[in-house]
């Protein structure tokens with residue numbers, strides 16, 4: 001009996017090793033693999049998304065209903081695609097390629113020091129008609145008290161954009177989705193809206209295409225704002241997110257959705273500073 005079990009187990013182990021080898025080879029040959037691990041953008045000052053993201057943190061919409069943009073009311077089939085943490089020279093161009101092929105415009109919440117570092121990608125975002133929002137200069141954790149640093153972070157990013165002749169959109173997306181109460185007041189006083197989201201792809205966890213598609217499609221609906229990333233920290237893999245984007249746009253188009261930039265999605269809130 002023991003001999004039989006051991007033999008079966010040996011066979012099972014051999015099958016598992018063979019299957020793993022096939023899966024690894026298929027992954028290496030997949031288009032997603034080639035996008036991986038080529039970026040060395042400036043570090044995120046607050047650390048990696050996965051070490052800082054606080055799910056279910058303070059409900060900013062409840063606290064600041066006048067300036068928080070999360071979801072458009074009503075049943076109109078409109079969607080806003082948004083991409084954080086860019087630009088870079090790997091994932092941002094890949095996202096732009098998909099959007100260009102699908103003829104869809106989106107909103108990019110860019111980090112100031114990366115705007116300076118990756119001027120070519122910044123230029124593409126502007127030339128291809130997308131909207132740019134402010135995601136700070138160095139990506140500090142805005143859930144912690146920053147004092148005067150926050151104002152400086154926002155102004156430095158706007159200054160970086162001015163060199164590309166872009167007017168500020170006054171849309172601010174807080175890094176890690178967290179903002180302290182004094183910080184929220186500060187950005188409101190500066191004339192900013194808090195551009196949050198209602199659908200989190202969780203792509204910063206390095207998910208597969210299927211996982212990202214499933215996360216988005218299970219929460220999507222009229223007036224929703226989808227959060228993805230167009231760059232990450234060193235070693236973060238967003239290739240699944242790029243592949244998912246193509247499928248999500250196709251599916252939502254088939255379902256009759258139109259894609260809007262954040263200022264088109266919330267025109268009344270974005271009218272004036």
Ligand SMILES: [Zn+2]
Pocket residue numbers: 084085135139174175176
């Ligand atoms: Zn971010």
